[in-house]
Amino acid sequence: xxxxxxxxxxxxxxxxxxxxxxxxxxxxxxxxxxxxxxxxxxxxxxxxxxxxxxxxxxxxxxxxxxxxxxxxxxxxxxxxxxxxxxxxxxxxxxxxxxxxxxxxxxxxxxxxxxxxxxxxxxxxxxxxxxxxxxxxxxxxxxxxxxxxxxxxxxxxxxxxxxxxxxxxxxxxxxxxx
Amino acid sequence: xxxxxxxxxxxxxxxxxxxxxxxxxxxxxxxxxxxxxxxxxxxxxxxxxxxxxxxxxxxxxxxxxxxxxxxxxxxxxxxxxxxxxxxxxxxxxxxxxxxxxxxxxxxxxxxxxxxxxxxxxxxxxxxxxxxxxxxxxxxxxxxxxxxxxxxxxxxxxxxxxxxxxxxxxxxxxxxxxxxxxxxxxxxxxxxxxxxxxxxxxxxxxxxxxxxxxxxxxxxxxxxxxxxxxxxxxxxxxxxxxxxxxxxxxxxxxxxxxxxxxxxxxxxxxxxxxxxxxxxxxxxxxxxxxxxxxxxxxxxxxxxxxxxxxxxxxxxxxxxxxxxxxxxxxxxxxxxxxxxxxxxxxxxxxxxxxxxxxxxx
Numbered sequence: 389x390x391x392x393x394x395x396x397x398x399x400x401x402x403x404x405x406x407x408x409x410x411x412x413x414x415x416x417x418x419x420x421x422x423x424x425x426x427x428x429x430x431x432x433x434x435x436x437x438x439x440x441x442x443x444x445x446x447x448x449x450x451x452x453x454x455x456x457x458x459x460x461x462x463x464x465x466x467x468x469x470x471x472x473x474x475x476x477x478x479x480x481x482x483x484x485x486x487x488x489x490x491x492x493x494x495x496x497x498x499x500x501x502x503x504x505x506x507x508x509x510x511x512x513x514x515x516x517x518x519x520x521x522x523x524x525x526x527x528x529x530x531x532x533x534x535x536x537x538x539x540x541x542x543x544x545x546x547x548x549x550x551x552x553x554x555x556x557x558x559x560x561x562x563x564x565x
Numbered sequence: 566x567x568x569x570x571x572x573x574x575x576x577x578x579x580x581x582x583x584x585x586x587x588x589x590x591x592x593x594x595x596x597x598x599x600x601x602x603x604x605x606x607x608x609x610x611x612x613x614x615x616x617x618x619x620x621x622x623x624x625x626x627x628x629x630x631x632x633x634x635x636x637x638x639x640x641x642x643x644x645x646x647x648x649x650x651x652x653x654x655x656x657x658x659x660x661x662x663x664x665x666x667x668x669x670x671x672x673x674x675x676x677x678x679x680x681x682x683x684x685x686x687x688x689x690x691x692x693x694x695x696x697x698x699x700x701x702x703x704x705x706x707x708x709x710x711x712x713x714x715x716x717x718x719x720x721x722x723x724x725x726x727x728x729x730x731x732x733x734x735x736x737x738x739x740x741x742x743x744x745x746x747x748x749x750x751x752x753x754x755x756x757x758x759x760x761x762x763x764x765x766x767x768x769x770x771x772x773x774x775x776x777x778x779x780x781x782x783x784x785x786x787x788x789x790x791x792x793x794x795x796x797x798x799x800x801x802x803x804x805x806x807x808x809x810x811x812x813x814x815x816x817x818x819x820x821x822x823x824x825x826x827x828x829x830x831x832x833x834x835x836x837x838x839x840x841x842x843x844x845x846x847x848x849x850x851x852x853x854x855x856x857x858x859x860x861x862x863x864x865x866x867x868x869x870x871x872x873x874x875x876x877x878x879x880x881x882x883x884x885x886x887x888x889x890x891x892x893x894x895x896x897x898x899x900x901x902x903x904x905x906x907x908x909x910x911x912x913x914x915x916x917x918x919x920x921x922x923x924x925x
Contacts (some may be wrong), residue, residue, distance in 0.1 A: 459710060463716075
C-alpha cells in the first residue's frame with residue numbers, strides 16, 4: 389500500500405466517522421465541532437488531489453465561515469447544554485431507510501461510471517487563471533453565476549439591515565414606557 | 566544574483582535521504598523533520614516575543630522589566646514556561662470536557678498551519694502553494710472557532726462574553742485583512758508567496774505601489790492587530806471587565822497554548838506584512854546606487870526577514886501600550902464605516918494604477 393493510499397484512507401475515515409458523529413451527537417455544539425472536522429478533512433482530500441485552491445476555499449468558506457456562523461448562532465440560542473431527546477423508533481427507521489437508499493444510489497452511480505485514467509499534467513490554478521475564469525463570459529467562464537450571486541448577496545445584505553434596523557416609532561414608545 | 570540560496574541545502578538533504586530509504590519513507594521523514602523544526606521555531610519565537618513584549622512594555626512605562634533571571638532577565642520566560650508546565654490543569658464544574666480540551670488545540674493548530682507557508686529565505690519555505698496568501702488567510706480564520714468553543718465550554722459568563730466579542734471582532738476584521746492583501750495580489754498578479762517576494766527584487770511594494778499600497782499597508786496593520794485580539798482591540802480579554810475573557814478558566818499548559826498562539830499570530834501578521842509589503846527576505850535596493858545595493862546583498866536574507874518582522878512587531882507592541890482600549894461599538898464602527906469602504910475604493914484605485922501601468 390502506497391503512502392498515497394494510506395493518506396486517502398485516513399482522510400476518508402475521518403470524513404465518514406465524524407459525519408456520522410455529527411448526525412448522532414445529542415449535543416448541538418459538539419455536532420458543530422464534528423462538522424468542522426469533517427470539512428477540514430474534506431479540505432485535506434482536495435490537497436491530496438493537488439487542488440490547493442479548492443482546499444483553501446473549503447477551509448475559508450466552510451470551516452472558517454459557515455461553521456463559525458453556525459457556532460455563533462448556536463451560542464445565541466437558549467439551552468445549548470441540553471441533550472436532545474432520543475427520536476421515536478418510526479423516525480429512526482425512516483431515517484435509516486432514506487440514508488441507506490441514498491448511499492445505495494450513490495454507490496450504484498459510482499460503480500456504473502466508467503472512470504478513465506489520465507496521465508496529463510495537473511493544471512496549475514493560479515491567481516491569473518482564477519481571475520480570467522471568474523469574469524469570462526465564454527467557455528468555462530463564471531461571469532453569469534458570479535453576477536447572480538452578487539445580486540443575491542446584495543439582496544441578503546439589504547434584508548439583514550432591514551431586519552436588524554429598529555423601527556424608530558417603536559423604539560420611542562418603548563423608551564417612553 | 567542571490568548569494569544565499571537555501572534550495573541547494575534542502576536539495577542535498579533530500580538526496581541524502583533518498584539514497585538511504587524508499588521514497589515513501591523519505592516523504593515521512595521530511596514531514597517529521599519539518600514538523601520538529603517548526604515546533605522548535607514556534608517555541609523559541611514564542612519565548613522571545615513574550616520577553617520582548619515585557620521589555621517594550623517596561624520601557625514605555627519607565628520600568629526595568631524582567632531583570633533577575635539570567636543576564637537582562639533573558640531566561641525569565643523560560644522559567645515562566647517551566648512554571649506553567651508544572652501547574653495543575655483545572656477543570657471547571659459542569660464544563661463540556663471534550664470541547665474545553667479541544668479549543669486550545671484548534672487555536673494553536675490554526676497558527677501552526679499558517680506559519681508553514683511563510684517564506685523565510687530563498688528556498689527556505691515548507692509549503693509554497695500557488696494560492697499561498699489565500700491559504701494563510703483561510704487557515705487563520707479557524708482561530709475564531711477555537712476562541713468561541715473555549716468561551717462556551719468554560720461554563721463561565723466572562724469567557725462567554727469574551728468569546729462573543731471576539732467572534733464579532735475577528736469576523737469583521739478578517740474582511741479588511743483579506744482586502745488589503747488583495748491590493749498586493751493585484752500588483753504582483755500572483756497569490757504565490759515566493760512569486761510575490763521575487764516581484765519585489767527591484768523595490769518593495771510599499772514604495773513601488775505609490776499611495777494605494779501605503780494605505781493598504783496601514784489598513785493591514787490595524788486590521789491584523791484587531792484580528793489577533795491584541796490591544797487596543799483586546800476586548801475579548803479586557804482584563805478590567807472580563808478578568809481574562811475567553812481563557813479565564815484555563816490554567817497551566819492549556820493557558821500557555823492560548824498565550825503562545827496569540828504571540829505567534831502577532832508574529833504571523835508582522836511576517837506577512839513584511840513579506841507582502843516590505844519585500845520579505847529581499848534586501849533593500851535603490852535604483853542607481855550599485856555599490857550600496859551590492860553591500861546590501863551581503864546581508865543574509867534571514868537577517869532581512871527577521872529584521873523587518875521584528876520592526877513591525879515593535880510597532881504592533883507600541884499600539885498596545887500607547888492606545889486606550891476601544892469600545893465594542895467603536896471597534897465595529899471603525900471596521901464597517903471606515904476601513905472597509907476605504908479598502909474597497911483603494912482596490913478600485915489599485916486596479917486603475919495597474920491597468921495604466923503607473924506602478925514601477
